[in-house]
Amino acid sequence: MQLLQQLLGDKYEVIQEGLCARIAGDYEEKPYRNGQRGYEIALRSALPVAIVIIALGTNDLKRKYNRQAAVIRDDLLWYKATTDHLSADG
Numbered sequence: 001m002q003l004l005q006q007l008l009g010d011k012y013e014v015i016q017e018g019l020c021a022r023i024a025g026d027y028e029e030k031p032y033r034n035g036q037r038g039y040e041i042a043l044r045s046a047l048p049v050a051i052v053i054i055a056l057g058t059n060d061l062k063r064k065y066n067r068q069a070a071v072i073r074d075d076l077l078w079y080k081a082t083t084d085h086l087s088a089d090g
Helices: 003-008 034-046 069-089
Strands: none
Touching: 034 069
16 A cells, blocks of 8 residues: 555545656656656646645656757756646646
């Protein structure tokens, strides 16, 4: 059982969509690690939601991805815009 779900109890439903080594943006070598690829599908399948927690961006800082901070920031802002848009549309 998920730790957050245990802490919150049965009054809440926690949907976890984690994947080790996922990054916020594009990774051509392993496209399945691109968090944006499946985000809209995962969010739409969970709607309506009260809270969305995005825990991405730290893997993007690894040298092997060669990603600039501004690009990572823009990738993370994409999640906010997408979440806002889909939540408003329902």
